[in-house]
Amino acid sequence: MIGVLALQGDVREHLAALTACGDVRAVPVRRPCELDAVDAMVLPGGESTTMSRLLTVFDLLDPLRARIAADMPVYGSCAGMILLAREVLDGRPDQQQLGGLDVVVRRNAFGRQVDSFETDLAVDGVAGDPMRAIFIRAPWVEKAGDDVRILAAVPDHTVTGADTGAAAGRPVAVRQGAVLATAFHPELTGDLRVHALFCELVRAATA
Numbered sequence: 001m002i003g004v005l006a007l008q009g010d011v012r013e014h015l016a017a018l019t020a021c022g023d024v025r026a027v028p029v030r031r032p033c034e035l036d037a038v039d040a041m042v043l044p045g046g047e048s049t050t051m052s053r054l055l056t057v058f059d060l061l062d063p064l065r066a067r068i069a070a071d072m073p074v075y076g077s078c079a080g081m082i083l084l085a086r087e088v089l090d091g092r093p094d095q096q097q098l099g100g101l102d103v104v105v106r107r108n109a110f111g112r113q114v115d116s117f118e119t120d121l122a123v124d125g126v127a128g129d130p131m132r133a134i135f136i137r138a139p140w141v142e143k144a145g146d147d148v149r150i151l152a153a154v155p156d157h158t159v160t161g162a163d164t165g166a167a168a169g170r171p172v173a174v175r176q177g178a179v180l181a182t183a184f185h186p187e188l189t190g191d192l193r194v195h196a197l198f199c200e201l202v203r204a205a206t207a
C-alpha cells in the first residue's frame with residue numbers, strides 16, 4: 001500500500017499513475033494514522049514551502065521524518081524532491097526538510113514559471129526510449145553525497161529560459177537506497193516507468 005501526501009499539489013495524478021501500475025494500492029495520506037497504514041509514500045509536485053507549512057499543521061512532519069529515517073521507501077517529484085533534500089538553496093528560511101536524501105537542491109533553479117520546459121531524458125534504471133520529462137519551476141541537484149546515485153542529468157541540448165550552460169549536466173533524478181526523486185513530473189505524461197521503478201523498490205523493501 002503506497003500513500004500519496006495529500007496536503008497540496010498534484011495528488012490525483014500520482015494516485016492514478018500508481019494505480020495504473022497495478023499490483024499496488026494507492027491512497028491519499030493526510031493524517032498520521034493514514035501514514036501508519038502505508039508501506040511507502042509519494043510526495044507530489046506542488047509548492048514545497050506550502051507543503052512544509054501544512055506538514056506542521058497536519059502533525060505529519062515528525063511522523064514522516066521518523067518513517068523516512070526508518071527506511072520507508074519514498075518517491076518525491078519536484079516539490080517532493082525539495083522536501084527530501086538535506087538542504088535547500090533559495091528556499092524560504094522557515095522551510096522544513098524531511099531528509100532522506102543527502103543532496104543540496106536549488107529551488108526554482110531553471111528560472112521562473114515561464115522558464116518551465118520539456119525535454120527527452122534518459123533515466124538510469126528506466127529501460128527503453130528516453131522519457132518525456134516536464135519541468136515546472138523545477139529544482140536541480142547542486143551537490144550530492146557519496147551514497148546518492150545520479151539517474152539522470154539535464155542534457156546539453158536542452159534549451160531553457162535559464163542560462164543553458166548552467167543547467168546542462170545538472171542532476172535531475174537521483175536515488176539513495178529506497179529514496180527516489182525526480183525534478184520533473186512523470187505523473188503528468190502517462191509514462192508509468194518511474195512509478196513502476198518505485199513500485200519495484202517498494203516490493204523489494206516489503207518482501
Ligand code: GLN
Binds near residue numbers: 079
Ligand atoms: N517551485 C516549486 C517549489 O518550490 C516546485 C514546483 C513543482 O513541484 N512543480 O516547491
